[in-house]
Each structure stands twice: as structure tokens, then as C-alpha cells.
Amino acid sequence: xxxxxxxxxxxxxxxxxxxxxxxxxxxxxxxxxxxxxxxxxxxxxxxxxxxxxxxxxxxxxxxxxxxxxxxxxxxxxxxxxxxxxxxxxxxxxxxxxxxxxxxxxxxxxxxxxxxxxxxxxxxxxxxxxxxxxxxxxxxxxxxxxxxxxxxxxxxxxxxxxxxxxxxxxxxxxxxxxxxxxxxxxxxxxxxxxxxxxxxxxxxxxxxxxxxxxxxxxxxxxxxxxxxxxxxxxxxxxxxxxxxxxxxxxxxxxxxxxxxxxxxxxxxxxxxxxxxxxxxxxxxxxxxxxxxxxxxxxxxxxxxxxxxxxxxxxxxxxxxxxxxxxxxxxxxxxxxxxxxxxxxxxxxxxxxxxxxxxxxxxxxxxxxxxxxxxxxxxxxxxxxxxxxxxxxxxxxx
Ligand SMILES: [Zn+2]
Numbered sequence: 068x069x070x071x072x073x074x075x076x077x078x079x080x081x082x083x084x085x086x087x088x089x090x091x092x093x094x095x096x097x098x099x100x101x102x103x104x105x106x107x108x109x110x111x112x113x114x115x116x117x118x119x120x121x122x123x124x125x126x127x128x129x130x131x132x133x134x135x136x137x138x139x140x141x142x143x144x145x146x147x148x149x150x151x152x153x154x155x156x157x158x159x160x161x162x163x164x165x166x167x168x169x170x171x172x173x174x175x176x177x178x179x180x181x182x183x184x185x186x187x188x189x190x191x192x193x194x195x196x197x198x199x200x201x202x203x204x205x206x207x208x209x210x211x212x213x214x215x216x217x218x219x220x221x222x223x224x225x226x227x228x229x230x231x232x233x234x235x236x237x238x239x240x241x242x243x244x245x246x247x248x249x250x251x252x253x254x255x256x257x258x259x260x261x262x263x264x265x266x267x268x269x270x271x272x273x274x275x276x277x278x279x280x281x282x283x284x285x286x287x288x289x290x291x292x293x294x295x296x297x298x299x300x301x302x303x304x305x306x307x308x309x310x311x312x313x314x315x316x317x318x319x320x321x322x323x324x325x326x327x328x329x330x331x332x333x334x335x336x337x338x339x340x341x342x343x344x345x346x347x348x349x350x351x352x353x354x355x356x357x358x359x360x361x362x363x364x365x366x367x368x369x370x371x372x373x374x375x376x377x378x379x380x381x382x383x384x385x386x387x388x389x390x391x392x393x394x395x396x397x398x399x400x401x402x403x404x405x406x407x408x409x410x411x412x413x414x415x416x417x418x419x420x421x422x423x424x425x426x427x428x429x430x431x432x433x434x435x436x437x438x439x440x441x442x443x444x445x446x447x448x449x450x451x452x453x454x455x456x457x458x459x460x461x462x463x
Contacts, residue, residue, distance in 0.1 A: 079430065080401040081303065081356035081460055082346055082391065085141060086383050087134060087311070088365030088411030089376070090423040090442055096373045096413065102364075103424070103441045105373075106380035110388040111426070111440055114403070118428025120436035122445035125423055125453030126409055132418040135313045137408025138360070142317060143301060143457025144294055152289020153313065158228045160316035161220055165291040170236045173287035174219065174229040176201065176273070176280035177243050185251045188243035189225040190280025201276040202227050205283065208272050209265055217265065226312065229265075229285060238262055240286035254285070296322035301356075301461055306349040308342045309360035324354060333362040335375055339386035347394055356461075359387060368411025376413060402429030404460045405440075406453075422450035427460060 091101040125140040126132045127147045135153045136146045154171040165171060176190035176198060193201070199221040206212060206219035210229075218230040238256040246252060254262045262285050269283040294317075297305045306324035309315055310333040318325040328345045330338025339361065346357040361383065367376035395401040406425035409418045424445045437444035451459075 078399045079355070080350050080395060080398055082350075082395065082401065082403045083141065083356065083358040083457075083460070084383070084387065084403065084405040085138065085314075085358060085360040086364045086380065086405075086407055087360060087362045088368045088409055088418065089380060089407040090410035090412075090421070091368065091376070092410075092412040092414055092442070094373055094413045097377075101442055102367075102373065102376040102380055102413070104443070106377045106384070108380060108384035108388075108440075110384050110392060111405070112438075114388070114392070114405075114428045115426055115440050116438045117434055118403075118426055118432055119434065120424060120426050120438070120440055120445060122422045122448040122450040123406055123425045123453045123456055124450040125406070126420040127452075128420075132409045132420040133313075134311065134365070134408050134418075135317070137453070138314050138317055140453030141404075141406065141408055141456070142297065142321060142358070143454055144321070145452070145454040149292050149294055151292045153287035154228060155289045155291040156316035156320065157222065157226070157287075157312045158220070158230070158316070159291065159319045160312045161222055161228060162319075163220060163228065163230070165230065167290070168233045169230050170233060170288055170290045172229040172231060172235075172240075172285040174202075174227040175243050175284040175286070176225040176227065176278065177282055177284040178280055179251055179282050183250050185243055185246035185249060185284075187279070188247055188284070190278060192224055193278050193280060195221075195223050197276070197278060198224055198227070198280075201273060201278055201280070204272050204276060205269055209268055215265070222312065225280065227283075229283075231288075233290075234258065235261060236288050236290070238288070240288065242286050243284040251284075292320065294320045297356075298322065301457065303355040303461060304353070305356040305358065306346075306354045307358040307360060308345040308349075309358075309362075310337060311360065311362050314360050318358075323358075324349060334366060335363050335379065337361055337363055339382050340390075343387045343391055346391070350398065361387075364407070365411045368413055369416050371413050371416050373413050400430035402427070402432060402460055404456055406456070410442075425451075425456060427456065 158171040178187040202221040330341040363379035
């Protein structure tokens with residue numbers, strides 16, 4: 068493909084910037100403006116003035132507006148072709164390689180009230196150490212210590228993985244964060260009885276664990292997707308910095324470098340400079356493309372915190388983009404793509420499937436489109452498919 072041929076130009080460097088969920092809607096708390104309209108972002112503005120600003124559909128019709136789907140698009144893989152579920156991507160981030168006849172469920176540690184209400188989808192946010200002990204106990208009782216055919220694999224805090232035989236996958240499951248404060252809606256479908264049985268069987272095991280969490284909740288199941296390596300697909304080598312399991316898992320599945328970066332977190336306190344420097348270090352080590360994924364804007368959207376969402380955009384500009392541009396200039400020709408994986412409007416506090424603005428800028432990219440990066444500036448445009456932008460970045 069043309070992109071691969073151009074990608075073999077070793078001098079060109081590529082950076083992809085993903086402020087997770089940064090796109091929004093006009094918000095009353097910002098006088099009817101969006102965080103992108105309010106934030107002071109002089110470097111982003113300057114890049115828009117010399118690049119291409121347009122509108123991208125990162126969430127294909129019929130798929131949920133999750134970070135797994137949106138980031139798969141951004142990496143250049145059509146989710147309609149490659150997305151099989153959320154849990155198998157997270158399983159990859161734990162290093163699990165699943166055979167064809169096994170699938171993965173996300174296994175949350177949750178807190179249900181005596182009345183069956185989902186009190187906390189995060190089970191009181193247990194420490195990872197305490198959660199690992201509980202998952203080991205579950206694996207001994209209900210998983211590999213039994214003849215159930217199930218396996219429990221510990222992840223981080225309340226987020227874990229259950230691996231099951233293929234015929235356990237035929238069920239409709241509701242994500243527990245969609246049930247907060249409501250009566251739990253149990254799985255339906257052919258495998259639902261077995262799922263409910265193991266979820267209920269987790270209660271006495273967790274009661275002995277001392278955690279606030281009192282049950283597991285299974286959802287997001289799927290077989291592990293077969294994704295060609297990024298370097299094979301696009302002819303360039305890539306790396307990614309992220310503190311989010313799902314995005315990390317996409318990096319693992321596509322055989323990108325996924326370095327651990329000290330100070331990178333999924334919260335407001337992430338070390339923006341450390342994530343920026345990880346990208347530059349990756350490029351200096353010979354990678355041709357590096358993805359910088361920062362979760363803070365999405366967190367602010369979920370919290371409905373307009374000030375924090377604006378602040379995280381301004382930190383993107385001051386601490387990532389402003390130093391990054393001259394650092395890239397020193398290294399030779401470069402191109403940069405910036406877009407979120409979905410919108411997380413402050414008003415809704417959840418993700419939407421709306422198309423998002425993108426910026427493509429750098430060597431050989433003509434100036435086109437509006438000269439500002441806002442939702443309204445591209446609102447009238449027919450969106451391009453999000454997964455086509457990677458090829459555009461590499462080939463233009
Ligand atoms: Zn996201």
C-alpha cells in the first residue's frame with residue numbers, strides 16, 4: 068500500500084495525540100461553549116492554522132462508543148472488522164493469549180445492596196493487593212481449583228478477567244457502571260443461567276475476603292481478536308504511552324511497543340511531560356510512530372467537571388504540544404494527528420457516538436478546513452471514517 072511505501076522513509080516521524088473523550092457539546096456551565104472552545108491552546112491553534120482540520124467518525128454505526136472501539140479506529144483498524152468485545156482486549160493487556168475455543172469476560176468486583184441494587188460497580192475501589200488475593204480465592208474455589216473450566220485472572224483494583232469455554236459467551240450482559248443506583252439487571256440468553264450461578268457463587272468467597280465488594284459482575288465478553296501487527300499493516304513501527312488497560316491491550320494485540328511510563332496515570336494527575344518524553348524517547352530509539360493517550364479529559368467528562376476538562380486541554384497544549392513541536396522539528400520531518408476516541412460530553416457524563424474533530428498537520432500536509440479545532444467548526448462536514456486517518460497520516 069502507498070502508506071507502507073512512504074512509511075519506509077525513515078526520516079519521517081509520526082505522533083498521534085489522543086485526548087480521550089475531549090470532544091463535547093455546548094455546556095451551560097461554560098456559557099454555552101465547549102471545553103475546546105474555552106481552553107487556551109495557542110500551540111494547537113497554531114497547528115490548526117497550518118494543517119487540516121476535519122471531522123471523523125471514530126465509532127462505527129452499531130458499535131458501542133467505548134474507548135476500545137474508538138482507539139481501535141485511531142490505530143487504523145476498522146472496529147466493524149476487528150472488534151470482538153472489550154474483555155479480550157483487556158486480557159491482552161494482562162499478557163493473556165487465548166486459544167480459539169476460549170473467551171474472556173470482564174470480571175468486576177462490585178457491591179450489591181441487600182435489595183439487589185448496584186451500589187458500586189467498582190466494589191469500593193479495593194487495593195490491587197487485596198483484590199489479587201480475592202481473585203486467587205475465586206480461582207481456587209470456582210476456577211482452576213475446580214472442574215468448572217473457568218479461570219480467574221487478576222488485573223488492577225476492581226477490574227479482572229474470567230476466561231471461559233466458548234459456549235459461555237452466548238449472553239447479553241449489562242455493564243455494571245450503567246446500573247449504578249438501579250436494580251441489577253442480570254444477564255439474559257442461553258448462557259445466562261451459568262453466568263448467574265457463578266456470580267452468586269462468588270458471594271461467600273468474597274464475604275470471606277474482607278473487601279467491600281460482595282459479588283463479581285461478568286460482562287464485555289468476547290474471543291480475542293486477530294489483529295495484524297501494526298508494523299505489518301502500515302509498514303512503520305509504533306509505540307504507545309497510556310495508563311488505560313484497554314488502550315494498552317490494543318498496543319499489545321498490534322505488537323506495538325508499550326513502555327511503562329513513571330507518572331502516567333488514568334487520572335487528572337498524570338505526568339503529561341513524562342508521557343511526552345516517552346514519545347520522544349520512543350522515536351529516538353528508532354520507532355517511527357508514537358501514540359500519546361491521556362485519559363484525564365475523559366475522566367473530567369464523566370465527572371461533569373468543566374473546569375478540569377478545560378484544564379486538562381490546557382495542560383495538553385502547554386506540557387505536551389508546545390515542547391513537542393520544536394523537539395520534533397529538531398529531529399527532521401514529522402506529521403501529527405490529533406483526535407479523541409469519542410466524545411464524553413459534560414452534560415451527559417458518558418460517551419457518545421458523535422463524530423469528533425481531527426487535526427492532521429506536518430510535512431506535506433496541505434492547509435485545509437477551518438483554522439480552529441472545535442466541534443462547531445467542523446459540525447457541517449461529512450465525517451471521514453476514523454480508521455482511514457492512520458493511512459492518511461502515513462501517506463497523505
Ligand atoms: Zn475513551
